Amino acid sequence: LAKTTQPISMDSYEGQEVNITCSHNNIATNDYITWYQQFPSQGPRFIIQGYKTKVTNEVASLFIPADRKSSTLSLPRVSLSDTAVYYCLVGEEGFQKLVFGTGTRLLVSP
């Protein structure tokens, strides 16, 4: 599974848009990009998944450039409750073994 690199931490304020970028230089042709969110003492929660271009759901958007060597998770108008750790994962569709890095710790302040 391709290794991912993402910032250790990010700070933001309520109402701002937050963009978290993940690098995955060795991504394979069959790999998808998936993001999970985790609150303290809870299990990770699926946010969004994509293969190329842009994916949007009710929670976030995922931007993937043509070379797919990176991806950006965009959280519109964050609130205090968006304070969490965000993980970027890469693997084949249907892959079941999730390989987590250390994630990005997002802190949203008033």
Added chain:
Amino acid sequence: DAGVTQSPTHLIKTRGQQVTLRCSPKSGHDTVSWYQQALGQGPQFIFQYYEEEERQRGNFPDRFSGHQFPNYSSELNVNALLLGDSALYLCASSAKGWGNTEAFFGQGTRLTVV
């Protein structure tokens, strides 16, 4: 519809003891995976069960074993506990063969080894 449920939520054991953790997958899911999450780290894959067999395994010693039952629920057993086994143990369920990579996680079991 209940999601993934794990029991117990917290557990304290002594070094050398054995522990069994339990997981019930989300309704409609047939695949269960277990993860260990140390403080400040991302979850680490232990193993995955499908059709009552271990299908994949991470880099964990044989002290870690598991089982899946016909109703898809699963157990994680850890023998000869070490202090370093203290962690949050997460169970994740998914449906194999859909092409759906969304795994649903339980709240976890916090294991403390003293």
